[in-house]
Amino acid sequence: MRKYIILFALLLGISLNLQAQETVTVKGKVIDAEGIPMVGVNISVIDAPGLGTITDLDGDYQLKMKRYQRLAFTYLGYETVEVLIKDEFDINVTMKEAEASVLDEVVVTGLGTQKKITVTGAVTNVKVDELKHYSSSNLSNALAGNVPGIMAMQTSGQPGKNTSEFWVRGISTFGASNSALILVDGFERNNLNEINIEDIESFTVLKDASATAIYGSKGANGVILITTKHGEAGKVNITAKVETSYNARTITPKFVDGNTYAALANEARVTRNMGVLYQPEELEILRLGMDPDLYPNVDWMNVLLKDGASSYRANVNLSGGGSTTRYFASISYVEDEGMYKTDETLRRDYDTNANYRRWNYRLNVDMDITNTTLLKIGVSGSLAKRNSPGLGDNDVWGELFGYHAISTPIFYSNGRIPALGTGNKTNPWVSATQTGYNENWDNNLQTNVTLEQDFKFITEGLRFVGRFGYDTNNGNWINRHRWPDQWKALSRNPQDGELVWDHVASKSDMFQASGAWGNRREFLDMLLSWNRGFNEHNLGATVRYTQDTYKQTVDLGSDLKNGVARRNQGLAGRFTYNWKYRYFFDFNFGYTGSENFAVGQQYGFFPAFSGAWNIAEEPFIKENLDKLDMFKIRYSHGKVGNDNTGDRFPYLYTISGGAPGYNWGTSVYQKNYAGTHFTQVASPYITWEVARKNDLGVDIALFRNKFSATVDYFNEKRTGIYMTRYYLPLITGLESNPKANVGAVQARGFDGNFEVRHNVGDLHMTLRGNMTYSKNEILERDEENKVYPYQYDRGYRVDQQKGLIAMGLFKDYDDIRNSPRQDFGVVQPGDIKYKDVNGDGVVNNGDRVAIGATTRPNMIYGVGASFGWRGFDFNFHFQGAGKSTFPIYGKTVFAFSENDWGNIMQGMLEDRWIDSETAAQLGLVANENPNASYPRLSYGGNNNNQQSSTYWLRDGRYLRLKNMDIGYTLPKSITNKYHFNDIRIFVAGSNLITWSKFKLWDPESAQPRGEEYPLTRSITMGLSVNL
DSSP, X not given: OXXXXXXXXXXHHHHHHHHHTOEEEEEEEEEETTSOBOSSOXXXXXXXXXXXXXXXXXXXXXXXXXXXXXXEEEOTTBOOEEEEOSSOOBOXXXXXXXXXXXXXXXXXXXXXXXXXXXXXXXXXXXXXXXXXTSOOSOGGGGTTTTSTTEEEEEOOOSTTTOOEEEEESSOOOSSSOXXXXXXXXXXXXXXXXXXXGGGEEEEEEEOSHHHHGGGGGGGTTOEEEEEEXXXXXXXXXXXXXXXXXXXXXXXXXXXXOHHHHHHHHHHHHHTTTOOXXXXXXXXXXXXXXXXXXXXXXXXXXXXXXOSXXXXXXXXXXXXXXXXXXXXXXXXXXXXXXXXXXXXXXXXXXXXXXXXXXXXXXXEEEEEEXXXXXXXXXXXXXXXXXXXXXXXXXXXXXXXXXXXXXXXOOSSOTTSOEXXXXXXXXXXHXXXXXXXXXXXXXXXXXXXXXXXXXXXXXXXXXXXXXXXXXXXXXXXXXXXXXXEOOEEEEEEEOTTTOOEEEEEXXXXXXXXXXXEEEEEEEEEEEEEEEEEEXXXXXXXXXXXXXXXXXXXXXXXOOSXXXXXXXXEEEEEEEEEEEEETTTEEEEEEEEEEEETTSOTTSSEEEEEEEEEEEEGGGSHHHHHHOTXXXXXXXXXXXXXXXXXXXXXXXXXXXXXXXXXXXXXXXOSSSOOEEOSSEEEEOOOTTOOOEEEEXXXXXXXXXXXXTTEEEEEEEEEEEEEEEEEEOOOOOGGGOOSSOOEEEEEEEEEEEEEXXXXXXXXXXXXXXXXXXXXXXXXXXXXXXXXXXXXXXXXXXXXXXXXXXXXXXXXEEOOSHHHHHTSOEESSSOOOXXXXXXXXXXXXXXXXXXXXXXXXXXXXXXXXXXXXXXXXXXXXXXXXXXXXEESOEEEOOSTXXXXXXXXXXXXXXXXXXXXXXBOHHHHHHHTOOOBOOTTOSBOOOOSSOOTTTTSOBGGGEEEOOEEEEEEEEEEEEOOHHHHGGGTOSEEEEEEEEESOOEEOSOOSSOGGGXXXXXXXXXXXXXXXXXXXXXX
């Protein structure tokens, strides 16, 4: 009997095993809570990589699989449904919208993905969909006020140059580079703006030492991690998006007309006891327009600039794949048109406008070599072309600010082309349309291979990732220049009335110049990690090795060092532990080598540790505060090094023979001896710039994640800052200056963000905001000895403006006699009065102090909201900057400082000092207010009034409606009929309104002269389609 039982059990086991191996066909339909079929739902077989499908236009699916396996139904924004396939093979599923949970939120770090609740460092996970609301050709322009921890500012609106400079937590050094490390799919990239935003899957910012230590010296200034999209198994998924924008200037500088200019020029001369520039009869000729050759009245901004220009963007993504291979492919096109009016007679031959075009492409392929081995291959790149007018690329805005309404006509009546001079004094219309054109090409190709091996067959949680990348970056410029014959009418011959000419420049036919640059980069990155849970204990360990090579391949020049590849090596590791997801501890280190330092100084060890306590997981909290989803306190401390000094091999010296040799004397008594001498002295003790970073943060989530917030306080002390030692005695005999690690900077501040989500029926609402504040202070810097402590940079901010303290204007000559003497020239009532800071009775350079804040804003903030209702969506976002001041100066600010070269801006001189005598002579209203906003006019420059001072310091604070868009997504009942998954139409606006005390040009640019291509506001219409 026992034998029969054993035989029966054996046969039953064989039968069940065969049944489990049986391949069956599973089919069904997937609908949402309202019964509408769902298109594109991903259906995968758990523990069978690559095996799956997606639902079709009717929500139906079908796939073959083995019995007793589990199916997972996933769709973005919906709860995952899992079904065990046993005896039923017709599986119909209803999916419900997911309630977001902070406990399940995933962030990307240097070691892959991990749940937000386990993160102990300062990490910001950026919602890419929110960045996509910004209709910009460049990703960096969407960061300011959107990403806590990032401070950004845009300085130009010219196509191809309209990008933002950005820093993670501000500026913390004046020596080595401040730039953040940008990694795309684990590979270093130099330019964030080369990336197509539609390709991005996730965007993460690592800010403190704990999060960045694994990147060694490259992560000293923060790290931006970007992962791009990859394909999923199933039918081909196609997404297309097209946008067209109309761009206008946020603020267009406006200048006075010819009559106003002539009257002001006369006033500037008369008030300084000089004769008038324009006689009454000349003013009448100008007013009546009787002689447009000598007395024109030209609005150069209207002549040269269009009201606006268009931009076009198009993108197509394809993704899909089978059971073992998936793919994602994309191609995009961007075109930004310039705002210059062009010469239509030349348009067929060449384009002189400031246009920009860029093509992006990407292909990501994932292949399952085995169930535990994944191979990823990526190819991406961009091709960009920037077009610009021949001499106008850099000069045209300076010329627009230089040519006033009476300077010259557009053309003389006899057809001759006018000009005040050559170079940057060329007629702005000629400079922008008649001097040929420039082409700048950039071509980047990036290839990478990633191998991911799961070693769970050795031990659970063991994983290896190896990456190899090879990039080539090339560019070239071609300048095709020409210019016409140019003349200047000086006067009219009193005998015959004919014009008297000065021949400014002879005609030049088109000639060509060109150049090129190029480099290649190689990356190797190997990472071995282990993560394992033992009951209530969770452990992790990681070891990472990296090396990269940068080699310049074009335009090497004569310096042999340019042909030597730049190499970096690094070894990093991490150990993590948490207990019950309540207490967390991480230890990280980076051991990095640099070629920039001499033997013995090449390697640096940079450790960091962090810990966190999730108070919400404490039993007494869970029992009494069930609405508290997460309340985590974090702290991290670490040390990171920076070797990006900008110099190659500073520990090497160069020598030369012959004259002049060494100077064994002084600057007064020169005593040179010819012979072999140092042309560049060595700095053999240069080593790492070291930043010691502390971060204290709080993460909180309430009411099932309806409210979430993060706040971090950071404190960083950076020592050993690399700088040149300029202040050495001449008697050393050196003709060069050594370098040394002699600087120190303290930086502190906070950043944070919040989000509130609430639903009322079909109305979905989200309110969000963020802020970043950072302030630095120079602790040590190699400086020349000063008489007064306030003259040092120590104790002040990096790049803080220095100048005199203005105390208004001199009221009268008694005020001048009773005030300290000012050593900047003769002063009159109405000139700027300065404070004698040191009290020595004389105002001179010894009275210059730190004034204002810094040009770069110390605070960036943003607040916005999103609403969704039955297919409609509405979003807006305000962005602002604070704690920023910038000086203004130049030929337009200092009216008539360069005689008749320089325009007069509307609104600049309205509240100027006018003495009563000049007012009576010219028929003006006197204004002898010592608090007037503009001093007494001068003609030909005024050294006293043009000193850098608080008088010319402007408030850089602003608030703007950064973005607003409204869209409508067609119902699925309509789109499915036409074989579409989603169709959305939308209208968006960027930089729509700006509030600021500064009105002359856009305050974000913080330009001292305003002579830059203005920033733009845009209105965009777009369509996105998913098949």
